[in-house]
Amino acid sequence: MTYAEAVEWLFAQSRAGGPRGLSRILELLQLLGHPQAELPAVHVIGTNGKGSVVAYLEAAFKAAGERYGATTSPHLLDFRERIRTHLGLIPEAEVVRFVEWAQGQQFHEPVAFFDLTTALAFRHFASLGINIAAIEAGVGGLLDATNALPWVRATVLTNIGEDHLETLGGSLEGVARDKAGAIRTGVPVVTGAEGIGLEVIRGIAAERAAPLFVLREGSPLFDLPVQPSLQGRFQRQNARLAAAVLRLLGYDEPVISTGLSTAVHPGRMQQLTYQGIHVVLDGAHNPPAARALVEELEGFHLVFGAFPRKDYRTILQTLLPKARSVRYTYAARGALRAEELLQAYPAPYFDHPLEALQHAVQSSQQDGSPVLVTGSLYLVGEVLRLLEEQSATNPLPTETIR
Structure with missing residues (x-):
């Protein structure tokens, strides 16, 4: 085995x-x-x-x-x-x-x-x-x-x-x-x-x-x-x-x-730079965590993925007032798809998390607001994995993780 x-x-x-x-x-x-x-x-x-x-x-x-x-x-x-x-x-x-x-x-x-x-x-x-x-x-x-x-x-x-x-x-x-x-x-x-x-x-x-x-x-x-x-x-x-x-x-x-x-605890208010843009990764997956998270940011371009067993509607309602743009993605196996998420709030949906991240980066380049990836620690982990794979196959000098 x-x-x-x-x-x-x-x-x-x-x-x-x-x-x-x-x-x-x-x-x-x-x-x-x-x-x-x-x-x-x-x-x-x-x-x-x-x-x-x-x-x-x-x-x-x-x-x-x-x-x-x-x-x-x-x-x-x-x-x-x-x-x-x-x-x-x-x-x-x-x-x-x-x-x-x-x-x-x-x-x-x-x-x-x-x-x-x-x-x-x-x-x-x-x-x-x-x-x-x-x-x-x-x-x-x-x-x-x-x-x-x-x-x-x-x-x-x-x-x-x-x-x-x-x-x-x-x-x-x-x-x-x-x-x-x-x-x-x-x-x-x-x-x-x-x-x-x-x-x-x-x-x-x-x-x-x-x-x-x-x-x-x-x-x-x-x-x-x-x-x-x-x-x-x-x-x-x-x-x-x-x-x-x-x-x-x-x-x-x-x-x-x-x-x-x-102390080190990845995936919680984790900061990185991707294609020259400030990105925040946080696994907030319930309303109290979302409320604490939005207090830390003035505005952001949101990448959101979540699971049906979570109170994703309330989480979204908490995040939306400070979100300057929104897009959804598939967090991981068993996560919400476009149909469910679009009932909560209309926004573009991307099957691939990196496509969602790149779409948010384009919006961020217009006003300088950070990109926030949140809704699930599984989504955060998937984004980190994909970024590692991308960095290994096509290293970008602008990409740093700290």
Whole structure:
């Protein structure tokens, strides 16, 4: 089996309409010998900012010389980006070995992609003797595969917003209850949530005697000793949450400063120059992320692609007031096509993302406004992949990525 075949098999796995829950991941982990049993972790949950918080934590763990692990999703260019350690991305050979093992098992119920990916990460971390891990939840918290972690040293609940509403209870309160359901008894909780989300978190934290630390300006626990490396005003909140967790875990200020100032998280307010034009790539895929994104830009020429399971109409309504021109593209397999997108707002549609980008560049050349590519991290990843391929076959001196 090749690595590409292994990844293709992983993506083809689903729970086949079965209910959400931990039974599949727990069976996987039992068959693997419970690799999660000795894995101390920070569990990062929320609607937005999870990956950024993990990036800050990961950079700090690296600065401290830890044997660390980190998980995020989705990936941009390579599946292995989802599972990282102090030694780098998980090796291709280990992914292949895991898939070959999984194909030889008889599971009581169909296992899904995220269950398999989570089990693979935990097994990899156990094999390396990881002494701290930053684990990003997938959807929700209580029933998410990552909630199989038995040893959580701190829980981060970044925020509560409008995403996965149908899956997580149909309301912000339902979303909050599902995410806050992962709070552990006696384990400290750090959150930037507000409103009804914070009310729910307060209640569950109190029931479980979990110390709760709420983001407040001026609080020494959430102090930013340096300017965060990730772009965007909203990143300051993510950095404050990470700083608070690191202090609660006992890391010193130099380590915290290094982590906050060196974190890397591609696809979030990522800046590049393409054919002499400023391009911003951001994976905003829900209304709260779109609202935070538009606050960073005065005007832009929009390249948009999204998936039907997302609230793409509200995202578009958020982006359109500052969009000086709009065009759609096909984000990735399963994404919205022209018919659905044109019902939301009339604009040209391009099957190929680079054609959409070049069309936006032409508009940008007229007024100097940047091009914004957004709506899905899968779209951002596809654009980055295509630009890499184009650069490899026909290098352009005007094209730089930073």
